[in-house]
Amino acid sequence: MMPYYLALGMEGSANKLGVGIIRQPLGNLCENNRAEILSNVRNTYNAPPGQGFLPRDTARHHRNWILRLVQTALEEAHVNVSDLDCLCFTQGPGMGAPLQSVVVAARTLSQLWNIPLVGVNHCIGHIEMGREITGALNPVVLYVSGGNTQIIAYSRQRYRIFGETLDIAIGNCLDRFARTLHIPNDPSPGYNIEQLAKKGKHLVELPYTVKGMDISMSGILEYVDSLAHDLFSGKKSKNLYDEEDGKRITVEDLCFSLQENLFSMLVEITERAMAHVNSNQVLIVGGVGCNERLQEMMDTMAADRNGSIFATDERFCIDNGIMIAHAGLLGYRVGYRNDLQDTVCRQKFRTDEVFVKWRD
Structure with missing residues (x-):
């Protein structure tokens, strides 16, 4: 057995599209075992000045870039697909069309690679990444x-x-x-x-x-x-x-x-x-x-x-794939998995709906 867990995370709830790969050491989650960031790539859709980003345009951007970012993240991390323990994706909250673009890619890769899926609450991803990076108790x-x-x-x-x-x-x-x-x-x-x-x-x-x-x-x-x-x-x-x-x-x-x-x-x-x-x-x-x-x-x-x-x-701070990989891997290690029928995106996914099983 490998001495660590590996996860790939995909974030695309708004105009930032991110893919990241993280490695967490084996051991008790309550121990001070810091995760290692192997890659964290991002591409942003920017509308012209004076305009906001529309869901359909943002979703098109995500569809065009998601596989390229996945490939880049794997290359930067020097990781083989067979090494990954899980694929993590943002399930909500966020904009419907961009969320859906990313989850379709996650479902496809999960079936091609035969790797479990873990849906992540976007807000929980931010919090857990912040706690991990800063060491706040x-x-x-x-x-x-x-x-x-x-x-x-x-x-x-x-x-x-x-x-x-x-x-x-x-x-x-x-x-x-x-x-x-x-x-x-x-x-x-x-x-x-x-x-x-x-x-x-x-x-x-x-x-x-x-x-x-x-x-x-x-x-x-x-x-x-x-x-x-x-x-x-x-x-x-x-x-x-x-x-x-x-x-x-x-x-x-x-x-x-x-x-x-x-x-x-x-x-x-x-x-x-x-x-x-x-x-x-x-x-x-x-x-x-x-x-x-x-x-x-x-x-x-x-x-x-x-x-x-x-x-x-x-x-x-800015939306990124590594925060989704990190929070998803925490969930994966305590038994969270998503079947294909449970990967429906939710634009309104409240922070307090998530049972944080990995914390005491």
């Missing part, structure tokens, strides 16, 4: 991405949702604002907003909507969008001038203000969750988790509580 998790915004804590073999967005996700909010400003989608709208925000000097007052442990962002987006339209049209609105020095607000100021406002809301509900579960650790996962300003604000809050934050770089 039992943190409050802030999950922020294009399609999800949740405050999560582990209890009794479930990742419990303490708070979340009531409407749109923070990544979606940033993406839609980038569309209004015609900010390029390459490498990502959120990253480009972050760079513009670093040049902002004036903090524009925006709606601040926290409701208990939940937040709402649709009203903030509508308001800041209206300011952007006024700015581009040359409208003489008093909201476009700083009250202190009377200077006109810039695009950079709007990006800066939107970030500060949204991130402050996230910090507030995260701190409340930390107090509730008596934790002094925060793990930030998801694509928006790459944002340095968000990490800085969260670190300031955690330091005030004598705590610390954990975060990863773009290799693991």
